Amino acid sequence: MNLLVILLSAILVNNFVLVRFLGICPFMGVSKQVETALGMGLATTFVMVVASAATWLIQWFILEPFGLPFLQNVAFILVIASMVQLVEMFLHKTSPSLYRSMGIFLPLITTNCAILGLAIMAVQGGYTFIESVVFGLGGGLGFTLALVLLAGIREELRFSDVPKPLQGAGIAFIVAGLLSLAFSGFAGLV
Amino acid sequence: MKGILNDLRRGLWSENPTFRIMIGLCPTLAVTTSAINGMSMGLATTFVLVCSSALISLLKNLIPDKVRIPSFIIIIATFVTIVDLFMNALLPDLHRVLGLFIPLIVVNCIVLGRAEAYASKMPVINSIFDGLGMGLGFTWALTLLGSIREILGAGSIFGKQLLPEGTPTLGIMGLPPGAFITLGILMALMNMIAARQNKVS
Numbered sequence: 001m002n003l004l005v006i007l008l009s010a011i012l013v014n015n016f017v018l019v020r021f022l023g024i025c026p027f028m029g030v031s032k033q034v035e036t037a038l039g040m041g042l043a044t045t046f047v048m049v050v051a052s053a054a055t056w057l058i059q060w061f062i063l064e065p066f067g068l069p070f071l072q073n074v075a076f077i078l079v080i081a082s083m084v085q086l087v088e089m090f091l092h093k094t095s096p097s098l099y100r101s102m103g104i105f106l107p108l109i110t111t112n113c114a115i116l117g118l119a120i121m122a123v124q125g126g127y128t129f130i131e132s133v134v135f136g137l138g139g140g141l142g143f144t145l146a147l148v149l150l151a152g153i154r155e156e157l158r159f160s161d162v163p164k165p166l167q168g169a170g171i172a173f174i175v176a177g178l179l180s181l182a183f184s185g186f187a188g189l190v
Numbered sequence: 191m192k193g194i195l196n197d198l199r200r201g202l203w204s205e206n207p208t209f210r211i212m213i214g215l216c217p218t219l220a221v222t223t224s225a226i227n228g229m230s231m232g233l234a235t236t237f238v239l240v241c242s243s244a245l246i247s248l249l250k251n252l253i254p255d256k257v258r259i260p261s262f263i264i265i266i267a268t269f270v271t272i273v274d275l276f277m278n279a280l281l282p283d284l285h286r287v288l289g290l291f292i293p294l295i296v297v298n299c300i301v302l303g304r305a306e307a308y309a310s311k312m313p314v315i316n317s318i319f320d321g322l323g324m325g326l327g328f329t330w331a332l333t334l335l336g337s338i339r340e341i342l343g344a345g346s347i348f349g350k351q352l353l354p355e356g357t358p359t360l361g362i363m364g365l366p367p368g369a370f371i372t373l374g375i376l377m378a379l380m381n382m383i384a385a386r387q388n389k390v391s
Contacts (some may be wrong), residue, residue, distance in 0.1 A: 019366050021220035025213065025299060070275065073293050074267040081260060113216050113297040117290055165381040166374070169212055171373030181367040 003134045005190045006127075010138025013189050016114050017146040018180040027147055028172060037151035038144065039098075045140025047087055048118055051080050052136030055119035056129050061130035068085050076119050077110075084110045114143055149179060192201050194319045201323030207300045208331035209380040214300040218332055219369040225300025225348050229329060230284055231291065234277070234358045236325025238269045243309040243321035250310050255287045262305045263296070300324060338372055339363045 030040045055076050058110045063069050089104045089182070091099040099106075109115065118139045122132040153175050162171050196268045216325050217235070222228040242265050248251075259265040259389045277285040285292065295301065304324055337347055343363030344355035353359070362368045 021216050021369070022294075023365065024215040024219060070271060073271050073274070073296055074264060077263055077267055077296050078260065081263065088239065111297045111299055111302060113294045116297050117294055120290060120293055149371045164379075165378040165385065166301065169376040170374045170381065173370050173377065177370030177374060180370055181362075184365065184367065 003131065006131055006134050007138040007141075009190050010135055011142040011145065012183065012186040014140045015146055015183050015186075017113040017137045017143055018176065018183045020117070022117045023112050026108065026112055027143075027150065027176070028169060030144055031147055031151040031154055031172070034148060034151045034155060037147045041140070041144025041147045042086070042108060043142055044109055044112060044114070045137065047080070047083055047116055048086070048140040048143075049133060051083050051115050052118055052122055052132045052139075053129070054079050054083060056122060056127075056132040059123050068153070071118070071124070073116075076116055080115050080119070081110045114139065146179065150176060152178075194315060197316050197319040197354070198323040200318065201325070201327035202263055202330070205324075205381065206327045206380075207324055208328060209377060210384075212377075213285075213303060214298045214328060215373075216294065217298065217371070218335065219366075219373060221288055221291050222332055222336040222339055222369060223364050224340040225333055225336040227284075227287055228332035228334075230281075231288055232325070232329025232332040233283050234288075234292065235298060235300065235328055236322065237273060237283065238266065238300055239304060239321040239325040240318055240319075241269045242266045242301060243304055243317040247307045247314045247317035249314060253310075258310065259302075259306070262302060262310075266301050268273045268304070277391055300328060335369075335372060338376075343368060346355055375386040 010016070014020055017024065017027050026040060026044070027126050031037050058075055058079060059069075059072070063071060063075060068075075084107065086108075088099075091106070118136055125135075127135055150172070154172060157171060157175070166174070199225050201207065203210075205211060208218055210213070214235070217231050221231045242262075246262055249261075249265075270293060273295070274285075277288075277292060304317075304321060308320050311380070340363075341347055341352060342360050345351065345357055345359045360368070363372065
């Protein structure tokens, strides 16, 4: 039950992108086509699940017992960077076609603040191991949902008459604002 | 001397990180609920930018090319930890408001971007002024966004009451949708100004 609350809360109520403002750069950068948005979202979800498990183990088995919580930032970002590298190598070996289609976006996942943010929030929230992993999954799915929704709307926007200064980022931000307004309807659900 | 001034000026307008290059957007949206929050976040980022640019520029010949990105990230994370601990000790209220976004300066693309694109190639003095310019450019953008949201959302600026008591305010400006919409409109305004400048010159 508790796990379901964590999952729903991370996907809808406290959506990482639209409510917590995490991962805005890929949200704006990779949301021009639904297909790439979906690929990016799923790759990020995968890294989030793996990273939330790894950072939980590091926090409670290394940093806390040895009294090193002040090294949290440095340790977490290094773990995340190596996770992304691992995912990249794994995809390169097992599925070259998927690797090629996501190529450039993969290394950029390291600087997606949603992942470091997720790891820090899971520690601050005092989650157990399973809860952290579920939180990571929910965060990733919420990120994917927001990304795909925005990409769908932006695909349609290409056929509409947008005033020149608003074209590109301007209108995308306003659309994101309206999406965020819609998501605030989920407030109080859990 | 002229080169240094150019380094400083670039970040303020022509390569402004927020409005022209559009990087570092997460803190831009998240902490600008008021002018003072936006400004504090900007200044904290400026400190990290200047220090990490200086150190990376000093060490550029010592860092092997293959491991430069992890090395840069460790240098940046160290300065972010310093800011985090200092603010927690000296400005606990502000630290609570900015919360998660202080440690997240580590993954702010502005810092790593300047390290990779500028500080790892240029002399120390130029890198410091480049970092300062980018940081201040980021700071004014955040302060502007924070001021607009604070005036429209709460009728005050820097915590001082601006509009007369009882003026209706837009509560939505303090919430996430207000952040997205305000930034979208500001971007359009900056595009119009830039387009006009190009026409004149």
